[in-house]
Amino acid sequence: MAKNDKQELIVDAALAVFREKGYSNTRMADIAKRAGVSYGLVYHYFGSKEVLFDVIVEGWWNSYYQMLEEQKQSVSDFEDKLANIVRFFLYMYANKPDLISIFVTEVSRSSIYHTARGLAKFRKSLALCEEIMVDGQKQGILRKDVGPHYMAYFFSGAIEAFISILVLGNEPLSKAREERTVNGIIQIFLNGTLAK
């Protein structure tokens, strides 16, 4: 078995266990057992529980940042950009449920993660989001009388609210529900909830 295989086994096991039990209730022994390796090996590769957790979270942030960058630089319709951001979360929910669950329950609002370092990660994502909003304003699509960081908070807050419902309720996500969710969020975000 190649080196990478074992490392991946451990990371996958860690994803599953962190998600099931939360960071604090996760035992290194659980992870090792789930990965089918000795727990010495977990230390061999990752050094500590915290490092292992950080590796996972780092992975999340990197895909998140990358997606935001892509949307920022893409030439799509502004509305499509927003939809793609929402879809990113729904895609992750469908394909990396452990990862997004950990993000929701252990990272996003967690005192465990919110050391200065964690807060910086969080703010960087908001800043990227804000830049997209600024672009929207520059293009004349978004109104200019509301601060772009308000929009960024609002937008990402709304997405997280929807994702949290899915994650905490462990709810299934059909293609249809996915599209309804995307449309619902974009609709409200762009047009508001007032009857015309």
Add this chain to the structure above:
Amino acid sequence: MAKNDKQELIVDAALAVFREKGYSNTRMADIAKRAGVSYGLVYHYFGSKEVLFDVIVEGWWNSYYQMLEEQKQSVSDFEDKLANIVRFFLYMYANKPDLISIFVTEVSRSSIYHTARGLAKFRKSLALCEEIMVDGQKQGILRKDVGPHYMAYFFSGAIEAFISILVLGNEPLSKAREERTVNGIIQIFLNGTLAK
């Protein structure tokens, strides 16, 4: 010293410590020391760390539910109702910062709290919020082509996003910022972000 005094001392100390360290990193000894009482007295009154935490969280949910009920039954303008909901959070942030901080970091999205019981509390609050949205639709104020539960998620998600920023960044809240925040949220929620 009356019985209630000591109980309150303990609850206040617990609020402070849970907020500072998070549930998992809170030591019962810290709480006792902070409250200036003996170790055993905390157990005399509360039985366990979990119960003590639940007492605090219960207090949060009760004020939250009560406020939502009040807004639902009030005859104010619909917009005022929404503003009052936002103000509730900002008021709590100003006056019970430990409590709202615990809500944000240890309850709202926390795997620690999200047992079935916790999820039920969460859903009840969303349901109350949804009822208010339904009223808004009936009054002809809110559009009817977006489901009221979408609106509820959206609205509370947005509020929580703003509050989280305050809590995690431990940011000061001036009267001016307070009003800007209320207006920003209501503005976007009702009218959306599109330029006209």
Add this chain to the structure above:
Amino acid sequence: MAKNDKQELIVDAALAVFREKGYSNTRMADIAKRAGVSYGLVYHYFGSKEVLFDVIVEGWWNSYYQMLEEQKQSVSDFEDKLANIVRFFLYMYANKPDLISIFVTEVSRSSIYHTARGLAKFRKSLALCEEIMVDGQKQGILRKDVGPHYMAYFFSGAIEAFISILVLGNEPLSKAREERTVNGIIQIFLNGTLAK
């Protein structure tokens, strides 16, 4: 309520709880609650858990010693004396089940009780029993080629074995079973088990 009443309530409650949970697993709070008094009062009357236990055990030894003395001094048939000793245990089992249960499980062979003091109590009872055996030998009823203390151990060991079965299995004791037990023990003790 007279002073004695409360004291008795406490002793009765202690009997029940010590029997149910054993000495080590008994909490003073359990006893107080069962007695319907505050636990300060238990200390007021008895000073400590150990003292309370000793009061109960003392009660056992006193009735036991008294019965043995009575049998020693009585002019009954020797066989009746032995039968009366057995009957004493069976009577206690029927009428003071908590007390005899505590004797069996917490006193007779218990390391908890077997401090020097406990051992002395135990030996005094064996000595009394031995005196009865010596009388039996003097009367020419018991054989003289077996030491009377052997007989005493043997006899009381046999009784305790039967009583233990009842106590540990919490078995009912009909009048018929009672007589069969008495006869069985006496029969074997006097005549042995060999076929003639």
Add this chain to the structure above:
Amino acid sequence: MAKNDKQELIVDAALAVFREKGYSNTRMADIAKRAGVSYGLVYHYFGSKEVLFDVIVEGWWNSYYQMLEEQKQSVSDFEDKLANIVRFFLYMYANKPDLISIFVTEVSRSSIYHTARGLAKFRKSLALCEEIMVDGQKQGILRKDVGPHYMAYFFSGAIEAFISILVLGNEPLSKAREERTVNGIIQIFLNGTLAK
């Protein structure tokens, strides 16, 4: 040092400490210190105080059952069988004093041990003993007008009484005393105490 060595060190230490202090007053720290190993290693191998105790008690029951089975199946004189049973206890007293002491004070009549599981162990030993008595009756050696389970209770009760005296008094056991004890018990059990 081989794995088994440390495990044995721990079991031996546990035997000594359980015997000296009794189950309830035994501290896991005492056992670890006595064994010369760290605190955690006891848990590494045995998981809990209760499990460690059970391992020891299981060891007792197994040797006891095995001995009874051997005697049941042996072709010795019936009287020799009985003598061998008595000798088993005396041998244990001489060679595994901690084990037999624990049996007497913490198992045989202990409320701590007498859960349903414990009672079952106890009854199995009585049942084996009874089978031997039944054989004795079938061979025409034992009288048939006394139930075999009476005999079993009687016999094992008598042995335990003698052993308890030794254990609780921590008495030395010379070869001579050993033989006197064996003969005394067998004598009374078979021939009774009546003068002829």
Add this chain to the structure above:
DNA sequence: CATGAATGAGGGTTCATTCAT
């Protein structure tokens, strides 16, 4: 690379006992 035996500080909790009222 890989194992798992070994460590030990630290945590939550218990509970006999005291004492002010």
Add this chain to the structure above:
DNA sequence: CATGAATGAACCCTCATTCAT
């Protein structure tokens, strides 16, 4: 007499981490 709030030493157990093999 009677209460129960208050104390705090002590205990069982956990678990991240180390290290010899």
